[in-house]
Every structure is written in structure tokens, then in C-alpha cells.
Amino acid sequence: MLRLLSAGESHGPCLTGILDGLPAGIPLCSSDIDAQLARRQRGVGRGSRMKIEHDHAQITGGVLSGQTTGAPLALRIDNLDHRRWREDIAPLTVPRPGHADLVGALKYGYRDLRRSLERASARETAMRVALSVPCRLLLQHLGVTVGGYVVQIGPVRVPEPPVLESSTANDVLLKRMLSAEASSVRCYEPATAAQMEACIEQCMHERNTVGGVIEAVAVGLPPGLGSFVQPDRRLSGRLAQAMLSIPSVRGFELGSGFASAAMPGTQAQDPYFLDGETIVTTGQHSGGLEGGVTTGAPLRLRVALKPIATTLRSQDSVDLATGQAAPTRYERSDFCHVPRAVPIVEALLCIVLADALCEKLGGDTLVEMQARFASLRTARLSQLPMDNQPWRFGYE
Numbered sequence: 001m002l003r004l005l006s007a008g009e010s011h012g013p014c015l016t017g018i019l020d021g022l023p024a025g026i027p028l029c030s031s032d033i034d035a036q037l038a039r040r041q042r043g044v045g046r047g048s049r050m051k052i053e054h055d056h057a058q059i060t061g062g063v064l065s066g067q068t069t070g071a072p073l074a075l076r077i078d079n080l081d082h083r084r085w086r087e088d089i090a091p092l093t094v095p096r097p098g099h100a101d102l103v104g105a106l107k108y109g110y111r112d113l114r115r116s117l118e119r120a121s122a123r124e125t126a127m128r129v130a131l132s133v134p135c136r137l138l139l140q141h142l143g144v145t146v147g148g149y150v151v152q153i154g155p156v157r158v159p160e161p162p163v164l165e166s167s168t169a170n171d172v173l174l175k176r177m178l179s180a181e182a183s184s185v186r187c188y189e190p191a192t193a194a195q196m197e198a199c200i201e202q203c204m205h206e207r208n209t210v211g212g213v214i215e216a217v218a219v220g221l222p223p224g225l226g227s228f229v230q231p232d233r234r235l236s237g238r239l240a241q242a243m244l245s246i247p248s249v250r251g252f253e254l255g256s257g258f259a260s261a262a263m264p265g266t267q268a269q270d271p272y273f274l275d276g277e278t279i280v281t282t283g284q285h286s287g288g289l290e291g292g293v294t295t296g297a298p299l300r301l302r303v304a305l306k307p308i309a310t311t312l313r314s315q316d317s318v319d320l321a322t323g324q325a326a327p328t329r330y331e332r333s334d335f336c337h338v339p340r341a342v343p344i345v346e347a348l349l350c351i352v353l354a355d356a357l358c359e360k361l362g363g364d365t366l367v368e369m370q371a372r373f374a375s376l377r378t379a380r381l382s383q384l385p386m387d388n389q390p391w392r393f394g395y396e
């Protein structure tokens with residue numbers, strides 16, 4: 001339903017983006033977008049490029065008098081660093097392991113490796129964060145809140161939190177989002193946040209980089225987003241695709257994810273129980289999706305980010321210009337991008353969920369979508385009538 005395209009190099013004049021398929025009537029101004037862009041720029045462990053850029057999105061299409069019109073949204077973000085890259089650029093011929101340098105030359109025949117990094121750079125995520133903002137606002141107008149926090153930096157992890165109770169899960173998760181935003185490493189647990197900060201500082205001192213794990217959450221979702229009737233309509237797969245498209249993401253899990261592989265089957269499911277007339281489930285293990293469809297429980301996913309591949313200490317490589325073994329040459333980079341990546345993970349979650357809601361609700365305007373949202377089936381017993389009769393397939 002939503003189609004997103006971006007263009008632009010990391011050190012070129014600007015990033016350009018288009019998001020097509022938004023309903024009309026979502027209030028949107030560039031300061032809403034800039035607030036999310038600013039979130040993406042702060043956090044312990046960032047590199048010096050973030051001191052140069054002060055990201056601002058210029059809206060150049062799709063918003064009239066402060067509201068989306070239903071036409072494609074068009075945005076532009078200038079790269080302030082571009083002015084330093086207008087003259088002769090030093091050749092880059094030693095591919096950096098873990099970056100797209102070598103595969104770009106193999107695939108596109110580039111004769112200088114900077115051509116690979118210009119587009120493979122995570123700079124592009126600024127535009128995806130910007131384009132996600134009307135999606136986040138659409139979700140908010142439907143009562144859905146998306147947030148995220150860091151649960152691991154290097155070996156430092158938040159202590160395993162107690163199992164979520166369905167009656168308090170939303171409140172607990174909303175509190176975590178708020179506390180994380182007040183932390184320089186975006187971790188909701190203060191003692192662990194201090195250890196994470198120390199871990200990042202230690203890694204900078206050792207001239208190294210460090211990765212981590214982010215948990216993203218959506219609360220207030222209706223049941224029934226996504227489908228199991230075709231594999232490509234499973235929301236779980238659509239989320240995995242989106243999350244694995246973030247540079248440096250190497251792992252994805254929903255709910256108990258990889259840990260559930262070690263659990264007996266009786267302990268790896270979320271039981272159903274009645275709360276008055278309504279069937280409820282915590283989503284603790286499922287992550288809020290069963291059969292690739294939302295259950296109405298909070299959606300919880302995790303992504304693992306490998307450490308940034310650009311390191312102050314050189315790595316073994318080969319100079320393609322001389323054909324000799326050669327060390328990589330350092331250019332500035334982040335030391336730990338994990339706190340800064342939380343808004344990126346949230347952004348992609350917002351885009352996938354807004355897409356699924358547009359699919360489920362249809363409608364050309366926000367108001368139409370709100371009315372349809374209010375009439376969706378809930379898990380009340382009265383809305384789940386069963387025939388309770390023998391039946392037949394009825395094929396010839």
C-alpha cells in the first residue's frame with residue numbers, strides 16, 4: 001500500500017525521498033520530522049559527522065496547509081558535509097572488511113571503492129526516519145504507540161525483566177520507552193545504562209567499535225494485521241525484511257525468538273484466558289504475532305546490530321590498485337551506533353505497521369480510517385460465534 005523510495009549519496013548534496021500511498025488529512029509539518037531526525041543524531045558513541053549535520057527535512061510535495069493530501073510525500077534533507085567533498089576526492093582502493101566496498105566493485109564494476117560506500121552508508125537512514133514520521137502520526141491517531149530501547153551493548157545486557165502480565169503490559173512498555181528516552185544510551189534501566197555507557201567509553205579508549213541489541217515495541221494494535229493466506233503477507237516476514245534492511249543489522253527475533261528454541265513446547269506459547277468477556281494473551285513469547293497476524297497483544301521485536309565495520313585500528317585487506325596485502329585506512333565513523341539506531345528501528349516498525357493498517361482499513365482519508373478502526377472485530381466472545389457443527393470441505 002505504501003511505497004517508499006530514497007535517493008542520494010552520503011556526501012552528495014542531499015537525500016531525496018518519496019512516500020506514496022498515505023491517506024489525506026494527517027496533520028504534518030517539518031518540525032514533526034525534524035524532532036525524529038534529531039533523535040537519530042544523538043546518543044553516546046556517535047562519530048564527528050553528527051556534529052556537522054543538523055538534519056532538517058524540507059517538505060516539497062504532498063502536504064498542503066499542514067495536512068497530507070493523499071498525493072506522494074516528497075522530502076529533501078541537505079548534507080551539510082557536502083561542501084567539503086566538492087573538490088578532488090582521495091582514491092579509495094583498499095576495501096574495508098564488513099563494508100560494501102568490495103561487493104560494490106564486484107557488482108557494479110566501480111573503479112573507486114568510494115562509489116560503493118556513498119550509497120551503502122547508513123546516512124540513507126535519515127531519509128527513512130523522515131518518511132516514517134507521517135506513518136508514526138497515523139498510528140498515533142489510531143491509538144497505536146511505537147517506541148524502542150537498547151537492551152544490550154557489547155556484553156552488557158538489561159537484567160531479564162519479569163514476565164509481562166496482560167493487564168499491565170502496555171503501561172510497563174510505555175514507561176520503558178519514556179525512561180529510555182531520558183538516557184544517553186537509550187536504556188530504561190539506569191544501573192545497566194551506566195554500565196553500557198562505560199562499555200562504549202572503554203571501546204572508544206581501545207580504538208574499537210561495539211554493537212548491541214534494540215527492542216522495539218508497538219502497543220494499541222488491533223488484532224488481524226497481516227495474514228497467513230500467502231507467505232508474503234505474513235507481518236512477521238514483512239517486519240524481518242524491513243529490519244534486516246537496516247545497515248549493520250545481523251539478527252531479528254520476535255518475542256522469545258532464539259530463546260524459544262531451547263524451551264519445551266508447553267512453555268513456549270502464550271496461554272489464552274478470559275478477562276470478563278474478552279480473550280486475552282500476553283504476547284510474551286509470540287511477540288504479539290501468531291500465524292503472521294497481530295493478536296492485539298503488544299508487538300515486541302529485537303534486532304542485533306554488529307559493531308561498526310570502520311575501526312580506528314586497521315584491519316587486514318588487499319590494495320586493489322597495487323595487488324598487495326594492505327591495512328585498511330581509517331576514516332571517521334561512529335564507535336557505537338546502537339543508541340542512535342533506536343529511532344531507525346522504530347521508523348521501520350512505523351512504516352510496516354502503517355502499511356498493514358492501510359491494507360486492513362482501506363480509505364483515502366484519516367477520518368475514514370479512524371471510523372473503520374473503531375468498528376474492527378475484537379476478541380470478545382460475542383464477536384467470535386462458532387457453528388459448533390460437523391462440516392465438509394464440499395469440493396467435487
Ligand code: EPS
Nearest residue numbers: 047049050120121122123126332333334
Ligand atoms: C557511515 C559513516 C559515517 C556516519 C554515517 C554512516 O559517516 P562519514 O563517513 O561521513 O563519517 O556518520 O552516518 C551518517 C552520516 C548519518 O547521518 O547517520 C557509514 O559508513 O555507514
